[in-house]
Amino acid sequence: MKKCRGDKALLVNGGGKGPLSAEWMTPKALWIKQNEPEVWEKAEVVCEYQDYINYKLTGKVVASSCNAACRWHWDGEECLKGATDKKPHPGRPLSLYRKLGMPELSEKLPQKCLPMGAPIGEGLTEEAASHLGLPRGLPVAQGGPDAFVGMIGLGCVHPGQMCLITGSSHLHCVVSEKPTTAPGTWGAYRGAPLPGLNFAEGGQSSTGSVARWAKSLFGGDDLSYSALDDEASRVPPGSDGLSALETFQGSRTPVTDPLARGALVGLTLSHTRAHVWRALLESVCLGTRACVEGLDGAGHSCNEIVIAGGATRSELWLRMHADVTGRTVVMRECADAPLLGCAILAAVCAGVHNTVEGACEEMVRTVRRIEPEGETKEDYDQIYREVYSKLGPAARPVAHAIAELRGGGDGGIGCEGLAARVPHRQHAYRSGTFRSAATASTQAGLSVRGGVDKVAGTVGVSPPRTEKRAVVVSPSILAADWSDLRSALNDCVSASCTRIHVDVFDGVHLDSPHALTFGPQMIRALRDYCNSGGTGEGGERLREVELDVHLCVDRPARYVGPLAESGATRIIFQWEGVGRDLDLARDLVGSIHARGIKAGVSLDPSTDVSEILPLLDATIGLGLDTVDVLAVEPGFGGQQFQSVALDKLGALRDWKAQRGLQPDDVNFMVDGGINKETAGDAVGAGASVLVAGTSLFRHATSFRQGVDEILGNC
Numbered sequence: 001m002k003k004c005r006g007d008k009a010l011l012v013n014g015g016g017k018g019p020l021s022a023e024w025m026t027p028k029a030l031w032i033k034q035n036e037p038e039v040w041e042k043a044e045v046v047c048e049y050q051d052y053i054n055y056k057l058t059g060k061v062v063a064s065s066c067n068a069a070c071r072w073h074w075d076g077e078e079c080l081k082g083a084t085d086k087k088p089h090p091g092r093p094l095s096l097y098r099k100l101g102m103p104e105l106s107e108k109l110p111q112k113c114l115p116m117g118a119p120i121g122e123g124l125t126e127e128a129a130s131h132l133g134l135p136r137g138l139p140v141a142q143g144g145p146d147a148f149v150g151m152i153g154l155g156c157v158h159p160g161q162m163c164l165i166t167g168s169s170h171l172h173c174v175v176s177e178k179p180t181t182a183p184g185t186w187g188a189y190r191g192a193p194l195p196g197l198n199f200a201e202g203g204q205s206s207t208g209s210v211a212r213w214a215k216s217l218f219g220g221d222d223l224s225y226s227a228l229d230d231e232a233s234r235v236p237p238g239s240d241g242l243s244a245l246e247t248f249q250g251s252r253t254p255v256t257d258p259l260a261r262g263a264l265v266g267l268t269l270s271h272t273r274a275h276v277w278r279a280l281l282e283s284v285c286l287g288t289r290a291c292v293e294g295l296d297g298a299g300h301s302c303n304e305i306v307i308a309g310g311a312t313r314s315e316l317w318l319r320m321h322a323d324v325t326g327r328t329v330v331m332r333e334c335a336d337a338p339l340l341g342c343a344i345l346a347a348v349c350a351g352v353h354n355t356v357e358g359a360c361e362e363m364v365r366t367v368r369r370i371e372p373e374g375e376t377k378e379d380y381d382q383i384y385r386e387v388y389s390k391l392g393p394a395a396r397p398v399a400h401a402i403a404e405l406r407g408g409g410d411g412g413i414g415c416e417g418l419a420a421r422v423p424h425r426q427h428a429y430r431s432g433t434f435r436s437a438a439t440a441s442t443q444a445g446l447s448v449r450g451g452v453d454k455v456a457g458t459v460g461v462s463p464p465r466t467e468k469r470a471v472v473v474s475p476s477i478l479a480a481d482w483s484d485l486r487s488a489l490n491d492c493v494s495a496s497c498t499r500i501h502v503d504v505f506d507g508v509h510l511d512s513p514h515a516l517t518f519g520p521q522m523i524r525a526l527r528d529y530c531n532s533g534g535t536g537e538g539g540e541r542l543r544e545v546e547l548d549v550h551l552c553v554d555r556p557a558r559y560v561g562p563l564a565e566s567g568a569t570r571i572i573f574q575w576e577g578v579g580r581d582l583d584l585a586r587d588l589v590g591s592i593h594a595r596g597i598k599a600g601v602s603l604d605p606s607t608d609v610s611e612i613l614p615l616l617d618a619t620i621g622l623g624l625d626t627v628d629v630l631a632v633e634p635g636f637g638g639q640q641f642q643s644v645a646l647d648k649l650g651a652l653r654d655w656k657a658q659r660g661l662q663p664d665d666v667n668f669m670v671d672g673g674i675n676k677e678t679a680g681d682a683v684g685a686g687a688s689v690l691v692a693g694t695s696l697f698r699h700a701t702s703f704r705q706g707v708d709e710i711l712g713n714c
Contacts, residue, residue: 001013001017001018001019001020003099003100004096004099004100007093007095007096007099008093008095009073009093009095009096010073010096011181012073012181012186012187012188012189013186014181014182014183014184014185014186014256015181015182015183015185015298016181017183018256019256023071024071024072024073025046025048025071025072025073025109026072026073026093026096026097026100026105029046029102029105029108030100030102032046033101033102043108044108045061045108045109045110046105046108046109047061047063047109047110048063048064048067050064050067050143050144051063051064051110054120054140054142056128057120057124057125057128057140058120058121058122058123058124058125058128058140059121059125060112060120060121061110061111061112062110062112062113062114062120062121062142063079063109063110063112063113063114064113064114064115064116064142064143064144065077065079065080065113065114065115065116065191065192065195066115066116066144066145066148066191066192066193066194067144067145068091068113069189069190069191069192070144070145070148070187070189070192071145072109073093073096074091074092074093074113075090075091075190075191076091076189076190076191076192076195077091077190077191077195077196078090078091078191079091079092079113079191080113080114080115080191080195083111089106089111091113092106092109094106114142115142115191115194115195116141116142116143116144116148116149116152116193116194116345116356117141117142117194117344117345117348117349117356118141118142118349119139119140119141119142119349120140120141120142121140122137123136123137123138123139123140124136124137124138124140139346139349139350140349141345141346141348141349141350142345142349143342143345144193146338147165147171147173147338148173148192148193148199149193149337149338149341149342149345150163150165150308150337150338150341151163151173151175151193151199151337151341152193152194152340152341152344152345152356152360153308153332153334153336153337153338153339153340153341153342153343153344153364154306154308154332154337154341154364155306155332155360155361155364156173156175156306157175157193157194157197157356157357157360158175158357159175159176159177159197160174160175160301160302160303160304161174161175161302161303161304161306162174162175162292162295162302162304162305162306162327163175163306163308163337164288164305164306164307164308164309164321165308165309165337166207166208166307166308166309166310166311166312167207167208167309167310168206168207168208168209168212169203169204169205169206169207169208169209170203170204170207170284170287170288170291171201171202171203172201172202172203172288172291172292172295173199173200173201174199174200174202174292174295174300174301174302175197175198175199176188176198176199176200176299176300177198178198178299179198180298180299180300181200181298182297182298182299183254184202184253184254184255184256184294184297184298185200185201185202185253185254185294185295185298185300186200186201186202186203186253187199187200187201187300188200188298188299188300194356194357199300200295200298200300201253202252202253202254202291202292202294202295203252203253203291204246204247204251204252204253204284204287204288204291205247205248205249205250205251205252206246206247206248206249206250206262207246207284207287207311208309208310208311209248209249210246210248210262210280210283210284211225211280211281211284213248214228214276214277214280215228216579216580216581217579217580218273218277220579220581220584221584225313225314226314228273228274228277229277229314229315229316229317231272231273231274231277232274232275232277232278232281232316233316234274235274235275235278236379237282237323237376237379237380237383238282238379238383239271239275239276239278239279239282240270240271240275241266241268242264242265242266242267242268242271242275242276242278242279243264243265243266243279243282243283243383243387243388243391244262244263244264244265244276244279244280244282244283245260245261245262245263245265245283245287245391245392245395246262246280246283246284246286246287247260247261247262247287247392248261248262251392253291253294254290254291254293254294254297255392257396257399259399259400259403260392260395260396260399261395261399261402261403263391263395264276264279265391265395281314281316281317281320282320282324282380282383283388284317285317285320285321285323285324285325285380286324286380286383286384286388287388288321288324288325289324289325289326289384290388290389292305292325292327302327303327303328304327304328304329304330305321305322305325305327305328305329305330306330306331306332307321307329307330307331308332308335308337312331312335318331318370319370319373321370322370322371322372322373323372323373323376323377323380324377324380324384325372326372326377326381327372328369328370328371328372329369329370330366330368330369330370331366331367331368331369331370332364332365332366332367333364333365333366333367334364334365340363340364343363344356344359344360344363344364347359347363406605406606406642406644470688471679471683471687471688471689471690471711471714472499472667472688472689472690473495473497473690473692473696473707473710473711474497474499474500474501474548474669474689474690474691474692475488475491475492475497475500475501475691475692475693475696475697475703476501476502476503476671476672476691476692476693477489477500477501477502477503477518477526477693478501478502478503478517478518478693479693479694479696479697479698480693480697481697485525485526485529486529486534488697489526489529489530489534489542489545490534490542491697491703491704492545492703493541493542493545494703494704495703495704495707495708496541496707497707498541498544498545498546499545499546499548499689500526500545500546500547500548501548501550501671501691501693502518502522502523502526502547502548502549502550502568503517503518503550503552503634504517504518504519504520504523504549504550504551504552504553504559504563505517505550505552505553505634506552506553506554520559520562520563520565520566521566523547523549523563523566523567523568524566524567526547526567527547527566527567527568528567529542530542530543530545530547530567531543531567546569546570547567547568547569547570548568548569548570548572548600548626549563549568549570549571549572550572550574550602550628550671551563551571551572551573551574551577552573552574552577552602552634553574553577554577556573556574556577556578556588557584557587557588557591559571560588560591560592560595561595564592564595564596564597568597569597569598570597570598570599570600570625570626571592571597571598571599571600572599572600572601572602572626572628572669573585573588573592573599573600573601573602574601574602574603574604574634575601575602575603575604575607575611575612575615576603576604576607580607580611582614582615582618585601585615586615586618586619589601589615589619589622589623589624590622590623592623593622593623593624598623598624598625598626599619599623599624599625599626600624600625600626600627600628600669601615601616601624601626601627601628602627602628602629602630602634602671603627603628603629603630603648604630604633604634605630605631605632605633605642605644605645609629609648609651609652610651612627613655616655616666617659620659620661620665620666621665624666625665625666625667626666626667626668626669626689627652627666627667627668627669628669628671628691629645629648629649629652629668629669629670629671629687630645630671630672631643631644631645631670631671631672631673631674631678631682632671632672632673634672639672639673640673641672641673641674641675641678642673643681645670645682645685646681646682646685647685649668649670649682649685649686649687650685650686652668652686653668653685653686663688667688667689668686668687668688668689669687669688669689669690669691670682670687670689670690670691671691672691672693674690674691674692674695674710675692675694675695675706675709675710676695676709676710676712676713677713679692679710679711679713679714680713680714683714690710690714692706692710695709695710696710
């Protein structure tokens with residue numbers, strides 16, 4: 001954004017002010033060019049997975065104009081035009097590519113675009129038809145991103161309609177007459193979702209996920225959402241003075257702030273569970289209103305909200321969305337909007353309907369319209385103006401200060417600024433030593449003012465370093481080249497690393513598209529290769545490989561059987577993923593142990609270690625042998641080490657000593673941010689297993705050198 005600021009193509013990113021998601025085509029292509037230049041040079045085509053699947057089906061490389069308009073910085077109308085001598089790449093952001101130093105991207109991306117619903121080539125090829133058992137020449141319809149196909153399924157194809165997709169987060173897509181842009185919105189995208197239309201986006205990071213979090217605290221599986229709604233329905237609008245911010249995982253629009261956090265403000269001793277539940281639901285709706293008003297200010301007004309997803313199952317929440325936003329909320333007959341959208345596009349492609357708009361008229365049916373109630377709407381108008389709209393700006397500096405203290409926020413906020421203000425909470429880091437900076441300075445008669453190395457985070461005073469003991473480096477396969485995992489396994493065993501860490505995340509507990517990783521099929525493929533002994537030296541060591549599966553998913557118990565059958569050695573489940581429920585966690589350990597494999601438990605950087613001590617007391621010796629202390633936020637690599645992990649290790653070491661346990665009874669693992677600078681302090685604090693990814697698989701010299709550097713500093 002800084003390098004290309006002012007380029008017209010970036011106007012869809014908050015009016016040119018950003019942010020720009022790393023998920024979009026241009027930054028992903030730039031990453032490949034910068035980080036994998038050999039791959040970049042060899043690549044003839046750079047495309048979406050959707051384009052590749054269509055190529056395998058039809059033999060044609062074509063882009064979706066909806067994808068191109070919404071995620072490629074292309075003009076969705078112009079890109080449909082044929083190339084000419086004067087305009088060989090119509091609709092492409094050529095100036096943006098030149099500024100980024102990759103003008104060749106215009107040649108690597110698909111040269112032809114088709115709108116959603118258009119037939120691709122001559123349909124299925126002979127090869128594809130034979131593989132699928134379908135007729136040759138069967139029409140294949142062009143598609144698009146799932147949410148925007150969902151717009152079609154909801155019939156949002158006319159200006160003034162907003163599509164609201166609800167789930168763990170909220171996505172707001174409003175169809176507009178004009179492709180204007182402004183800060184606090186994404187878009188408007190010209191020619192999307194269909195030619196002749198424009199639409200703009202807003203978004204909330206945490207909505208249904210906030211409700212799920214609260215339910216898990218209030219009662220988990222023993223408590224239904226409808227029971228909480230029934231209680232909250234007896235609380236008046238405004239929750240008797242209790243207000244909330246729904247920005248638990250940052251704010252998307254109209255204010256983009258990855259460091260924003262949730263809040264409950266106005267709590268008194270008279271407030272009940274019902275008040276908290278209602279305040280949280282209200283905060284989501286108030287945040288939706290802020291997004292709607294942000295879009296309206298950019299020239300994209302809506303007169304109705306067509307809603308789909310999880311929120312439609314709550315009568316209270318549906319009504320609340322209408323009353324808070326002041327817009328009519330419309331429900332369609334088909335709850336699976338993307339699925340119906342696919343059927344509509346297929347019907348047009350097959351000639352059943354002439355246009356997508358016409359197909360929507362016939363195939364999308366309205367079952368209910370919820371109008372705002374006058375008096376309640378007025379109450380929420382006042383709450384929005386006088387409370388919610390002021391709460392975010394007031395809480396923002398506090399949230400940023402917390403992020404700086406924790407050292408785990410975006411933007412590279414570290415601990416340097418904290419040292420001068422809270423010196424007694426910093427650690428002195430030196431190779432091979434571990435001690436509290438406050439202790440060291442007290443002994444020397446000095447005050448502490450900074451001088452802290454590049455390890456982010458804040459911690460309390462930890463006990464002295466323990467005696468030296470055997471250390472295991474466990475490579476995190478998540479950081480390897482996924483297209484060549486066999487070579488990654490060979491690198492591991494050649495460096496005598498036979499305990500491999502495999503993250504299995506489903507993107508539910510971690511509300512991020514980046515948190516979707518491997519599954520049981522990948523575990524089976526890894527195990528099969530290890531059992532085969534590979535093709536070179538180190539076959540015996542491959543057969544000795546242990547696969548630690550770090551399981552961070554919704555309802556983890558359902559994965560235990562498939563993972564055990566696939567060859568997992570150990571299943572390390574996420575404490576927060578079982579709702580911090582001791583009984584559920586204990587049952588899960590028992591289920592894992594019954595499968596003949598080992599169990600472990602992992603905890604987030606923000607979770608206090610005292611929460612899991614009752615679980616350890618109940619399960620050590622009965623299947624659980626590993627505690628995984630996360631030193632980074634789970635779900636993606638390349639983060640800074642959060643030194644709060646060191647204090648947790650100290651507390652675990654004290655617990656272990658008090659119980660009189662032997663060294664091998666339970667292993668303490670530090671997961672993430674491990675490199676030659678941080679390894680020594682992790683081991684000094686009590687870790688015996690170090691999970692490292694980026695520092696090994698992306699090492700400047702070699703994987704083995706990375707391992708040697710880590711062990712050399714322990």
